Amino acid sequence: MPPMAPSFVRAGVREMSGYKPGEQPLPGERVIKLNTNENPFPPSERVLLALREIDGEMLRRYPSPTADPFRAAAAKLLGVSTDMILAGNGSDDILTIATRTFLEPGAKLAYPNPTYSLYPVLARLQDATSVPVPWEGDWALPIDGLLAAKADAIYVANPNAPSGTFVTPTKVGALAKAFNGLLLIDEACVDFADDNCVSLVREHSNVVITRTLSKAYALAGLRFGYAVAAAPVISEMMKVKDSYNCDGVAIALATAAIADQEYAKKTWEYIRSERQRLSAELNQMGWQVLESHANFILVTVPDGRGEDAYLGLKRQGILVRYFPGLRDKIRITIGQNHQNNALLAGIKALTATEKAA
């Protein structure tokens, strides 16, 4: 039982449950960690070099309030202007800034569901209402349902979490055109897909794209993300963010990370190829895998008991993610070859135990 909430806490906060992050093993605990979609490779050598070059003077001073070195590098990489980029302390920070910028108390946030479970938490903190709209068949974008929700903002994770499915930029563009409110496309895992929606920010002033360095650049521990949108939208979001929302170390390391595209792309290619291999092997074993465009896969457990599979793998030292809302499924992060092989062996051992029982 959680401790009793003090009466002076906002009623909306007292009554809500916060976001539940995936479990993190203790330092030194030996597990095969395929539960929170981290990149299985270390960050680029250039990032580690930039870390070694941090000096006391840099730490003594306040950092650039708008993370300008990073903004300049990201703008160049994406072919947009610097005033179209906002940096944040992870993309969760960007999502918080967006929700505070675009949703009044009492406003409505719609999103195709199931999706990233932080969205309703952010809406709730803003005293806004969430309108989950079920995905159409085969995880197609429910454009009519989202428009019918008459929301003030729509958030779409693309690729979606936890399904890994992808909506084409043409479909997203059609929604942006038909909708008058803010359309946020959460591209946390987009570097593992074949396409992205960045070009939409040039055509549609109501589109905000969010990205993270947690996955594609192996920097989940650093906390760095960013938004791309039309300059007048970014300048409003700037008013809402904390004054120094990115620290100096993070700005230097994130800038070094995106400068090394060659290294990052190698990890993306590897992950895509392992994703294909792992999906094929699991499908062959009767563990049905949704076609994924992200660095994870959503797998249906043959006996329909996702939680048992999660617990059985955990007993073998393999961590995957189970969501109570998706009872017959588990979500598996794509690891390095040897980790994926250990997962396959773990699943085979589960099946063997079941047969013997």
Ligand SMILES: Cc1ncc(COP(=O)(O)O)c(C=O)c1O
């Ligand atoms: C769809 C989606 N958005 C945002 C995030 C958060 O990323 P960050 O680590 O940048 O806060 C995640 C992380 O798992 C995610 O899956």
